[in-house]
Amino acid sequence: xxxxxxxxxxxxxxxxxxxxxxxxxxxxxxxxxxxxxxxxxxxxxxxxxxxxxxxxxxxxxxxxxxxxxxxxxxxxxxxxxxxxxxxxxxxxxxxxxxxxxxxxxxxxxxxxxxxxxxxxxxxxxxxxxxxxxxxxxxxxxxxxxxxxxxxxxxxxxxxxxxxxxxxxx
Amino acid sequence: xxxxxxxxxxxxxxxxxxxxxxxxxxxxxxxxxxxxxxxxxxxxxxxxxxxxxxxxxxxxxxxxxxxxxxxxxxxxxxxxxxxxxxxxxxxxxxxxxxxxxxxxxxxxxxxxxxxxxxxxxxxxxxxxxxxxxxxxxxxxxxxxxxxxxxxxxxxxxxxxxxxxxxxxxxxxxxxxxxxxxxxxxxxxxxxxxxxxxxxxxxxxxxxxxxxxxxxxxxxxxxxxxxxxxxxxxxxxxxxxxxxxxxxxxxxxxxxxxxxxxxxxxxxxxxxxxxxxxxxxxxxxxxxxxxxxxxxxxxxxxxxxxxxxxxxxxxxxxxxxxxxxxxxxxxxxxxxxxxxxxxxxxxxxxxxxxxxxxxxxxxxxxxxxxxxxxxxxxxxxxxxxxxxxxxxxxxxxxxxxxxxxxxxxxxxxxxxxxxxxxxxxxxxxxxxxxxxxxxxxxxxxxxxxxxxxxxxxxxxxxxxxxxxxxxxxxxxxxxxxxxxxxxxxxxxxxxxxxxxxxxxxxxxxxxxxxxxxxxxxxxxxxxxxxxxxxxxxxxxxxxxxxxxxxxxxxxxxxxxxxxxxxxxxxxxxxxxxxxxxxxxxxxxxxxxxxxxxxxxxxxxxxxxxxxxxxxxxxxxxxxxxxxxxxxxxxxxxxxxxxxxxxxxxxxxxxxxxxxxxxxxxxxxxxxxxxxxxxxxxxxxxxxxxxxxxxxxxxxxxxxxxxxxxxxxxxxxxxxxxxxxxxxxxxxxxxxxxxxxxxxxxxxxxxxxxxxxxxxxxxxxxxxxxxxxxxxxxxxxxxxxxxx
Numbered sequence: 001x002x003x004x005x006x007x008x009x010x011x012x013x014x015x016x017x018x019x020x021x022x023x024x025x026x027x028x029x030x031x032x033x034x035x036x037x038x039x040x041x042x043x044x045x046x047x048x049x050x051x052x053x054x055x056x057x058x059x060x061x062x063x064x065x066x067x068x069x070x071x072x073x074x075x076x077x078x079x080x081x082x083x084x085x086x087x088x089x090x091x092x093x094x095x096x097x098x099x100x101x102x103x104x105x106x107x108x109x110x111x112x113x114x115x116x117x118x119x120x121x122x123x124x125x126x127x128x129x130x131x132x133x134x135x136x137x138x139x140x141x142x143x144x145x146x147x148x149x150x151x152x153x154x155x156x157x158x159x160x161x162x163x164x165x166x167x168x169x
Numbered sequence: 170x171x172x173x174x175x176x177x178x179x180x181x182x183x184x185x186x187x188x189x190x191x192x193x194x195x196x197x198x199x200x201x202x203x204x205x206x207x208x209x210x211x212x213x214x215x216x217x218x219x220x221x222x223x224x225x226x227x228x229x230x231x232x233x234x235x236x237x238x239x240x241x242x243x244x245x246x247x248x249x250x251x252x253x254x255x256x257x258x259x260x261x262x263x264x265x266x267x268x269x270x271x272x273x274x275x276x277x278x279x280x281x282x283x284x285x286x287x288x289x290x291x292x293x294x295x296x297x298x299x300x301x302x303x304x305x306x307x308x309x310x311x312x313x314x315x316x317x318x319x320x321x322x323x324x325x326x327x328x329x330x331x332x333x334x335x336x337x338x339x340x341x342x343x344x345x346x347x348x349x350x351x352x353x354x355x356x357x358x359x360x361x362x363x364x365x366x367x368x369x370x371x372x373x374x375x376x377x378x379x380x381x382x383x384x385x386x387x388x389x390x391x392x393x394x395x396x397x398x399x400x401x402x403x404x405x406x407x408x409x410x411x412x413x414x415x416x417x418x419x420x421x422x423x424x425x426x427x428x429x430x431x432x433x434x435x436x437x438x439x440x441x442x443x444x445x446x447x448x449x450x451x452x453x454x455x456x457x458x459x460x461x462x463x464x465x466x467x468x469x470x471x472x473x474x475x476x477x478x479x480x481x482x483x484x485x486x487x488x489x490x491x492x493x494x495x496x497x498x499x500x501x502x503x504x505x506x507x508x509x510x511x512x513x514x515x516x517x518x519x520x521x522x523x524x525x526x527x528x529x530x531x532x533x534x535x536x537x538x539x540x541x542x543x544x545x546x547x548x549x550x551x552x553x554x555x556x557x558x559x560x561x562x563x564x565x566x567x568x569x570x571x572x573x574x575x576x577x578x579x580x581x582x583x584x585x586x587x588x589x590x591x592x593x594x595x596x597x598x599x600x601x602x603x604x605x606x607x608x609x610x611x612x613x614x615x616x617x618x619x620x621x622x623x624x625x626x627x628x629x630x631x632x633x634x635x636x637x638x639x640x641x642x643x644x645x646x647x648x649x650x651x652x653x654x655x656x657x658x659x660x661x662x663x664x665x666x667x668x669x670x671x672x673x674x675x676x677x678x679x680x681x682x683x684x685x686x687x688x689x690x691x692x693x694x695x696x697x698x699x700x701x702x703x704x705x706x707x708x709x710x711x712x713x714x715x716x717x718x719x720x721x722x723x724x725x726x727x728x729x730x731x732x733x734x735x736x737x738x739x740x741x742x743x744x745x746x747x748x749x750x751x752x753x754x755x756x757x758x759x760x761x762x763x764x765x766x767x768x769x770x771x772x773x774x775x776x777x778x779x780x781x782x783x784x785x786x787x788x789x790x791x792x793x794x795x796x797x798x799x800x801x802x803x804x805x806x807x808x809x810x811x812x813x814x815x816x817x818x819x820x821x822x823x824x825x826x827x828x829x830x831x832x833x834x835x836x837x838x839x840x841x842x843x844x845x846x847x848x849x850x851x852x853x854x855x856x857x858x859x860x861x862x863x864x865x866x867x868x869x870x871x872x873x874x875x876x877x878x879x880x881x882x883x884x885x886x887x888x889x890x891x892x893x894x895x896x897x898x899x900x901x902x903x904x905x906x907x908x909x910x911x912x913x914x915x916x917x918x919x920x921x922x923x924x925x926x927x928x929x930x931x932x933x934x935x936x937x938x939x940x941x942x943x944x945x946x947x948x949x950x951x952x953x954x955x
Contacts, residue, residue, distance in 0.1 A: 036193015
């Protein structure tokens with residue numbers, strides 16, 4: 001027994017039919033072929049499945065596809081615009097904020113949402129802001145650096161250019 | 170932005186491989202979509218120990234979407250089924266390990282049947298309908314209980330649940346203990362851990378009947394070894410097998426084994442004609458089906474003199490193997506543990522006996538550090554306990570016992586020869602950077618205010634860069650441990666490097682490119698590094714044991730040098746000069762002193778392809794291969810120091826500061842090196858404070874989900890400061906040692922020592938890990954402050 005849904009993902013409109021029990025993460029991966037969003041656990045702990053839904057960071061493993069009816073979603077594939085990396089993506093790259101890359105899409109989505117709420121977070125606010133995203137490779141050290149670097153890049157973009165301080169390590 | 174000039178060895182450049190990961194374009198096993206794929210659900214035993222009385226698959230077979238249901242008997246009928254270990258110790262008793270259980274299940278998670286269906290959900294639904302009649306049997310999950318008389322036998326043909334007893338000894342241990350001023354004894358538990366790579370394991374197999382080609386994609390560190398083991402266990406010709414390791418989402422040793430699931434997936438692909446077969450477990454299933462790490466009980470005795478000199482060591486170890494022997498299960502608690510028990514110290518008399526014990530739990534095997542964290546924990550905890558008994562400063566006792574710089578290469582009593590080392594400067598650097606003397610003062614003052622700060626030290630040496638094949642095979646390896654690198658230069662001057670290493674996050678694409686770029690003088694973007702596919706990289710071993718730089722990278726370097734040699738000869742011919750007079754520098758070959766008459770690398774690449782103007786005894790082309798077998802292990806070392814604060818009201822431990830000084834020889838890329846230290850330290854801190862895999866008495870994995878097991882979030886970990894000393898390794902021409910595991914090897918003992926240091930006023934000698942708030946609080950309130 002399928003349920004019809006209508007939603008926008010990365011700016012594209014989709015009409016689909018989903019089983020009521022299908023999780024949003026599997027709809028994105030299997031039905032839409034957007035495999036950048038990953039599954040890392042079955043208890044909503046790891047955050048590898050984090051996407052944006054109507055402007056909020058959500059764990060897509062804990063949302064039914066049917067609940068996304070009428071929603072506007074952004075996944076990692078929709079973050080870079082016209083081939084230009086988002087400052088958060090650039091910062092993770094520059095600061096070696098990733099190793100195996102599996103937690104990275106979810107981590108980037110959480111970061112974007114965090115910086116939206118708190119444009120200049122302290123290290124403590126950063127650590128709390130990403131507590132829903134597990135990383136086993138980096139020990140979070142360079143992830144915190146990446147987020148600080150992104151915050152700095154985004155605030156100097158928003159305000160006046162240049163003279164950006166070297167991100168603290 | 171593309172970099173057009175060559176990138177030096179030693180430069181902190183950002184990684185080439187990152188664009189796909191930061192945009193969600195990585196390809197992990199579950200991302201691979203093949204038309205017609207059927208999904209595999211493996212039915213696993215819910216019991217720690219049970220007899221399989223019968224299996225009724227009728228309801229499962231007729232469930233919607235089900236293509237087939239297979240049991241262990243089906244597998245046996247085709248002559249397939251047993252999974253062998255890859256490391257054999259003398260007199261080892263090997264339990265028979267069917268990939269799908271036939272008569273008995275021996276751990277919660279032991280595979281019983283394979284259900285194949287058109288969707289993962291249909292497969293899982295049908296799996297629940299499989300009717301298995303189990304007769305539950307008494308289980309044993311504790312290693313010491315497994316050794317006790319009357320304990321349930323995991324395997325009827327293996328008495329005392331003991332698969333092997335292994336010993337190593339050197340010097341005169343009896344005499345050292347007789348002549349010691351005192352003997353310090355302690356029982357230390359190194360608790361069982363779950364590796365928790367954020368990507369679970371997973372497999373995808375496709376069998377092409379018309380060509381007899383079977384392809385297996387697997388999230389693995391060892392595609393070449395998996396291919397060999399598949400050939401042997403699946404009875405499929407090796408040259409018709411292809412194993413591909415795509416992007417791997419972390420491994421830490423947990424994907425370094427040949428698993429029953431790989432055999433099952435491949436076998437099912439042959440049984441179900443024309444359909445690819447995919448298996449991707451849930452995290453909870455992965456917890457039950459993927460190896461756990463550590464799992465030791467060590468009874469340790471140190472012979473010491475009153476001035477703090479350690480003269481001897483006895484270690485009696487009981488190591489948990491799980492219910493069967495995993496690929497490297499016998500290696501980890503024996504050779505990789507005992508051979509480095511001398512640590513950073515000149516201890517001339519060492520004796521170690523290890524009993525490998527089977528229990529009704531999932532197999533135990535290599536997890537980041539694999540034996541060396543266990544050894545470092547033994548040594549560094551004992552050094553602190555001894556210092557405590559003697560009233561000696563923790564740094565002072567270490568200084569006193571360090572192997573002096575002039576003693577290298579150092580012949581340890583366990584039989585290994587340390588390549589190079591200079592331990593005191595790393596210790597001094599750590600002490601200075603943390604402000605040790607001032608910290609001790611602050612600690613004393615804090616105690617007067619009822620605050621408990623602790624300072625922990627861990628001066629480690631580790632043994633990695635596995636390994637000389639004659640040593641490994643002589644010690645029981647069922648495979649060589651060399652590494653391959655082919656450097657192939659194309660007519661347009663682009664370079665492809667084919668490496669047998671198999672990274673899973675470390676950044677070797679970048680690191681290896683830096684080796685090539687700096688030596689050949691070509692820009693990074695002209696270099697492509699290929700790995701992980703046994704079809705394209707035709708011969709290799711894999712990535713584990715911190716060997717990719719010291720073995721894989723050296724192989725790359727050696728092939729590059731052969732390419733340069735050929736360039737010189739070709740250039741000499743084209744310049745009509747003597748080869749001896751031709752130099753290769755900055756991407757050009759020319760007669761020394763006449764750099765204006767040079768041939769660039771790109772010109773030589775084209776010339777080699779055209780082949781019309783070359784020495785008579787030279788073949789066309791520019792492509793060289795090296796299979797490099799190292800002459801020794803390498804021995805990274807260092808000192809880690811940390812500061813913790815223990816909250817007396819809750820027992821909660823905060824790591825206030827963590828600083829690592831590591832010496833891994835020459836550093837290819839400082840960003841990558843620091844990244845490895847950060848990640849390694851995080852896992853070591855987590856062992857000290859948060860993690861433990863727990864089975865209850867009947868064999869149920871109580872810590873069965875990520876919600877129950879303490880993988881730390883960003884809040885639970887401190888910033889990790891990193892420094893380095895550089896002591897080149899004489900073992901290889903690059904002078905590199907290895908850094909992938911060093912962080913984990915050092916850090917568990919460092920944090921444990923810090924906590925115990927904080928609790929000194931309570932007169933507590935030792936507490937076993939994890940040092941959770943409850944554990945610490947109970948210890949504080951039992952002993953009372955003295």
